[in-house]
Amino acid sequence: MGVNLRTKYLGLSLENPLVVSACPLTQKLDSLRRIEEAGAAAAVLPSLFEEQIEHESAELTKAHEFGTDSFAEALTYFPEQDDYRAGPDSYLEHIEKAKAAVSIPIIASLNGTSEGGWVRYAKLMENAGADALELNIYFIAATLDMTSEEVEARYLDLVSAVKDSVSIPLAVKVGPYFSSMGNMAKRLVGAGADGLVLFNRFLQPDIDLDEMETSPHLELSTRFELLKPLRWIAVLHGRVNASLALTSGLHEAADLAKALAAGADVGMVASVLYTQGIPHISKILGGLTEWMEEKEYDSVEQLRGSMSQENCPDPAAFERGNYMKALVSFTGEAI
């Protein structure tokens, strides 16, 4: 008897618990097809960055306006085009093409900067046919005057505004940098998140010592990074009424098994596909099946959350922040 890998994520019924997270691979139809062939259950498209769209639009406008109407011989410098595929057009087109190219669910991803932008683009993505929407929220509160409450309120307002405007399921992908991650997760779900994707990884500025300039840096994830989301998935499982997805550091079958055991509905991969190739998806799924068979798990449902904080033998392990001497108990529970 085979293992039942089926799972549900954001209300979507998936063949298995492995989803390809937002990355350039899902930008190309060809690789999307290969992702489906390799067995991934769903794919998240790369994020549409509102900031980038607005920047490009502003730049396009500036390019057409810069230096114009200043000198009688050169009142303009560029021919106006009939149409520009500026703004979200090409992204929306990609959603449609992706939906046509593969049969697995397609989750659109959005990173906005303004409330108006989030809502506007979310609706457009829904209209373009996305099966679900992932809000990729990161906000670096570099100003020293903004309180954590204000930051949190910003997240919550956003989620609730988008939730009000679309009817497809809504996942929220956030970073771990909240004073009370659990409480924040609960409030995000309260604001309308149908699922939480833990955690996104930020671009970090590096310093170029030759030029004494900053240079943006984003490394592929390592397996070590798995542990952070693993902890929070375990903590949240059973306590929030939302799907949970683990992302960051999931590279091998064992990582997926851990994610599921901690309580994730799905695990997401991206970095490992760059080092191992898209076919690695089937290896992970094969490995998971093998392990589950070996351990005599019938289904993902059975495995899911079996090692959550609630269900694991040592719940305190998920609360421990540092090494300390083992707390030895000299007496039994009842004398």
Add this chain to the structure above:
Amino acid sequence: MSEKRFVTIDGNEATSVIAHLCNEVMAIYPITPSSGMGELTDAWAAAGRKNLFGTIPHVVEMQSEAGAAGAVHGSLQAGALTSTFTASQGLLLMIPNMFKIAGELTPTVFHVSARSVATHALSIFGDHSDVMACRSTGWAQLAGGSIQEVHDMALIAYASTLESRVPFIHFFDGFRSSHEVNKIQILDENDARAMINPDRVWEHRRRALNPDSPKLRGTAQNPDVFFQAREACNPFYDKVATIVQQQMDKFAQVAGRQYHLFDYVGAADADRVVVVMASGCGVVEEAVEKMTAEGEKVGMIHVRLYRPFDGKAFVDALPKSVKTIAVLDRTKEPGALGEPLYQDVLTALAEYGGPAARVIGGRYGLSSKEFTPAMAVGVFAEMAKAEPRRHFTVGINDDVTHLSVDYDPSYSTEADDVVRAVFFGLGSDGTVGANRNSVKIVGENTPLYAQGYFVYDSKKAGSVTVSHLRFSPRPIKGSYLVSKASFVACHQSIFVEKLDMLSLADEGATFLLNSTFGPDEVWDSLPIETQEQIVKKKLKLYVIDAYEVARQAQMGVRINTVMQTCFFKLADVMPVDEAITHIKEAIQKTYGKKGGGTVVERNFAAVDGALAALHEVKVPNAVTSKFHLHAGTSGNPPAFVKDVLGTMIAYRGDELPVSAMPVDGTFPTATTQYEKRSIALDIPIWDENVCIQCGICSLVCPHAAIRMKAFDTKYAEDGPQEFVCVDWKGKEYPGMKMRIQVAPDDCTGCGVCVNACPAKNREVAKRKAINMEPKLNHLEVERRNYDYFLGIPDMDRSQVKADTIKGSQLLLPLFEYSGACAGCGETPYVKLITQFFGDRMIIGNATGCSSIYGGNLPTTPYCVNAEGQGPSWNNSLFEDAGEFGFGFRLAIDQQIEYAHGLLKKLSSQLGDALVSGLLTNEGRTDEEIAQQRQMVAELKKKLAGVDDPDARHLLASADFLIRRSIWSFGGDGWAYDIGYGGLDHVFASGRDVNILVLDTEVYSNTGGQASKATPRGAVAKFAASGKQGRKKDLGMMAIAYGNVFVGQISLGANPLHAIKTIRAAEAFRGTSLLIAYAHCIGQGINMTTALNLQKEAVACGYWPLYHYDPTDAEQPFHLDCKDPKGSYREFAKQQARFAILERSKPEEANRLEKLAQGDIDWRWEFYSQLASMRYGKNSNGQPADVQEEAKEEVN
């Protein structure tokens, strides 16, 4: 008759609409002010817009107007309906083909936005000298006055040419009509179909060359028959006027507007009649209407069909009562008995009888000189005199030959119910765009008629724009500037102290001022003259801090929509709420399609924030200001500069009399120093503790506004208190001090120097050795410092290591403070070359950006050193700078030969040592040049006072004995396209001419049309879908001659290479070609960081650096850069020229990008092989002529 549809468009568009409908092929070439027509039809064709025949016209850019005319001729001969658009010199280049086209009785219409032909000076503005030069070509000429007429005459011309087989010039006034926006009733496809007879189209096709029914044209004929054959066309010409009138009558049926060959307006019993054509007609008509209403017996004739001139129709149009006729010509024909229209009128009267009237002829409006109803009234007054001038001018003060008639400038025909508005703005603040939009809003959403005309100054950076708008319940006929404005807006507070804006304000007008001063403070910020006019004319004053509204809306410096909203609030043209709705619609239309949700929102916010920030100012009854307007020159200029150029700087050039002008177009150089525009907000401030004294900042400055000097310590001690200097760090000049100094009033604030500065502050990495800081915090100190800095003597040139970056920057630039764009990529090359050779340079400059910033009045940037030496400059044409420079060479070589002969002849008197020194010194180094100067000075001393013809001749030629540096400057439009033939001939000559191609890869000066230098994949006008072919390799074409020194350089990528290559090219005793990467606004780039792009261009192989030195027998071709690394894509995506295509046609952009990368790879492989090959064993590696010269040198 189809339903009336009104649109608000300019004359170029009004023409293009018809041309696009009526043609199958258009062969074009950009020239101001006609470029807009070609651009529109090209854009429409790219968007799939069809003509009357259901096909999309082919719009093809050629290499010159001559090429365009050739292509038109060919296309016509092959049976397509074909046209072109041009003006001025462009039309003149078409003349040979025009004779052919007419001689072959071929129907076509050329649309000409008539422009001055360059004479003593170039002018881009309008008059009829170009079309008048075509009178003998055999073309009919049909003129349009108002924009409606321009539109209508275009269609009548097509109908008439097809009926008559005689080709037509359809012309209208450049700028005044081509660029005036006016509300017109637009003709549509049905109207055009009703006018164009398909039988005639088929006949045209049947006449085409066709191998199935072969025929031959273009024979060579001999004295036996040429004459008779030339007369054979007469019957066709005899019918033209009748045909045109028939088509005008037909047009009246179709469109409801009746025209005649000559339309008379005025009193039926007029005794004075003015004859005029094109945009001057509306002006005279306004005057006639007012004068006749006042009972005067005056009238005027609109000349519509100028050629063939129907004398009978003209005479018939005249009232029999006429006693005096004044014919106004918008052209000048020196030496003629009178101007052309005048002569035609005289001939018509002589041949066809008519009233016995006295005829006088006058010139008006040359180069778009204002022509107003007041001037027309002045002409009528002259006509009323007992003995009026037989020949006169109007609109100027001719105090030399006293031809100008007087007029009362205060006379006005403006009606009270016409809103007349003027707006003073900066090019960069969007004022013109907003006003153009306002004209459209009113014209297309109210019953009012609307007119807009926009005036620009001669600078490309910080240019002032003045918008003239009229809104009237009646059609607006008069094409002239607003001088009695009911609304005056100042969009930039910096104008308050410089411009006399209120001289244009009518009594009781509204004055809207954008100022950071609030309603309670703003009065004190106004100069005496402004306050006086506000009080005297009882103006209503409003103030708004539009900067703040724009800032809050995150709109930066774009205050246009804020001011536009206030205009609608105050001007009472339409309800402001309605106007705001339309403004927002326009914003959505403009920015929405570019994906700009935020851009749209910000503009909306600016509009919404405007009215709350608008305040009426309580105007005191008396003038309280303590300061005056300041306009004109700065410093202590010579009298001519102060009086003449200063008046032009103050925007009062119209007031200058004829006597103030040089008679032959000769102007002094070194005059930009007296025009302190002070346009920068931030300027670079030197941090001496961080500076590594590399000189890069000075090298890259486009305006010579940051400089480096090394000097004796005594100058450090005597300077102003803040004049900080440091020790010179290098070993070259021990014990000397140095300083980097900004010219605070000449800097444009582009920031190129700071971006290029390689020295970073160790404590605060974002700070460099120069940092942009608010000008006002440093202005007074840096003014003092710069004055002192300029007074410190420059280093002895012979002591300077000029072939280093910092050495080069110790040489005085002899090109400074030009009107080029902030951050210009061309001018640093020009400046650098003048640093090396300026004291002995002659420059022949092709028309284009470099001739405009080099020679556009009022002031000129080429300047002089302490000895008064500096570049001497002239601009011949767009197409002939190579030949022009070559001509310099011929003359100079001839003069040198002559001087050498005289030296030898007089050697006994002059001394053998001096003569031999002068004969043998070739002036190849700065030291040799210094020796030449010394010897020539000695020679002149010896020759002075010698009473001998040879001595006098030698004295006159002595200066030629100092080696002159001959240069041809121009852009890629010249070198790759229109001037290539001549350039090629100069290459072939091998003569010592240095050619600098400032390669921006696009026609920059005329607004971004594609040239053959435009790279594959770049979007440009005439390449709206991306340039398909790859860039022409000009360098390789020159290298193919073998004896041409060629260098491809990039100041941003490798300044030292640029310096060495420029110096080697100049030292080479044959033809040299330098192709310089010049970044440009037309590429759609960040001008501040553009030098970084140049680095990337070289690094990715897009712009390989190389030089080919024919004297290097071993290996003349040297690749001077490393193997490409990095991708072309990364380089390209930072530039709008490539990025626009990616946003509009991504698949095509991707295809072209791959091809472009292929071009780079292919070229690199080819160059690499060239650089590694051994040159001909048998020829000793050098072309024969180079070997010969080398031998001569050895001997």
